[in-house]
Amino acid sequence: MNQETINNIKQSVGSIVDPDLQRTFSELKAVHDITLTDASCDIYIELIPPLHWIAETIENEIKSKVKAIVPDVEVTIHVREKQVNRNGNNNVLTNVTNLIAVASGKGGVGKSTVAANLASALMLQGAKVGLLDADIYGPSAPTMFGLQGATMQAEKTEDGRILGTPNKQYGIEIASIGFVMQRDQAAILRGPMLAGYFKTLVDQILWSDLDFLIFDLPPGTGDIQLTLTQQIPLTGAVIVTTPQEIALADVRRSIAMFRKVQVDILGVVENMSYFIPPDAPEKKYHIFGKGGGSIVANESGVPLLGELPINLAVRSGGDDGLPAVLNPDTDFNVVETIKQIAANVVKETRIVNARRSETPVIQITL
Ligand SMILES: Nc1ncnc2c1ncn2[C@@H]1O[C@H](COP(=O)(O)OP(=O)(O)OP(=O)(O)O)[C@@H](O)[C@H]1O
Ligand SMILES: [Mg+2]
DSSP, X not given: OOHHHHHHHHHHHHTOBOTTTOOBTTTTTOEEEEEEOSSEEEEEEEEOSOOTTTHHHHHHHHHHHHHHHOTTSEEEEEEEEOOOOOSSOOSSSTTEEEEEEEEOSSTTSSHHHHHHHHHHHHHHTTOOEXXXXXXXXXXXXXXXXXXXXXXXEEEEOTTSOEEEEOEEETTEEEEEGGGTSOHHHHHTOOHHHHHHHHXXXXXXXXXXXXXXXXXXXXXXXXXXXXHHHHHSOOOEEEXXXXXXXXXXXXXXXXXXXXXXXXXXXXXXXXXXXXXOOTTOTTOOBOTTOSOHHHHHHHHHTOOEEEEEEEOHHHHHHHHHTOOGGGOTTSOHHHHHHHHHXXXXXXXXXXXXXXXXXHSOOOOOOO
């Protein structure tokens, strides 16, 4: 086999378009190495993470391109995730690739519900996922994942630090102040102390190597939110809103806060968008109004990641400890909506990561 064949393969694979980034593999410098013998072709690809949603499609596409040129050889594809520059502080949570905050200026709009289902949908796709319930006043992860009464295992390191091990449920690693403190205890904490507790949660938990760590934030734009956005190298934020005008002012404030501290907004999830009665599926009621999510997404120039209906399984899942997307009894359309929201989050994460991988790390020499 000659160099010309290798060049042909390189060119053909280089013409594949990354479905999320809408750029060719050549433009992305994704094709690294190709080795070819009479019997086999090994092709080494490096792509922007995370890859779970696209890996299979891309591998099939590469295989068919190679087979079109050398039909009789065994093709092996080696796909590696490209290293991306982090947004800020490089010393914390170094074993987590993508750190995503789920936030809203407003309370009760479904942040925890979206965070729990997003984490679950990412896990279903094969990603290694953790969820940090950062709502110190009203932790909800223990209830939402059926872990009431669970405590966190802790160990003391040689230098005297206490490190906690997250609990694991449905294959997701979960940490919450609810595992170390009673609800009424947490409720009496005030501003700076809360921020201190939050920092402890972030610094002293032994996560595995994760593709995603989802932060379920308490409502508002106060101390905790600021601590998080300043101390953690967030990949981006998912903003949750309900459709009505009254929710939007808080959401705008939340978007402004993240922008001020240079955290990318991955997009807006509109929750409680509509209600379809189970006994009258031809009807659709917009109980909390219509269109707020797309208004706020448009005016902020960010994508609308999805519209999640008001749904019994979503509500009861939160109370019964089984996120709706994991429950086989949940309506197909609701499950698909949640999975699509997760796929859109992954796409936007890849877009942010692609941009970061191209920003040169600036070395300052004094
Ligand atoms: N799409 C939905 N359909 C039905 N019920 C929902 C939906 N989204 C959220 N809920 C319910 O609404 C309540 C509030 O949701 P959730 O706790 O997720 O909100 P939150 O924004 O995290 O609240 P907080 O500001 O207190 O942290 C919960 O009982 C939850 O089960
Ligand atoms: Mg919450």
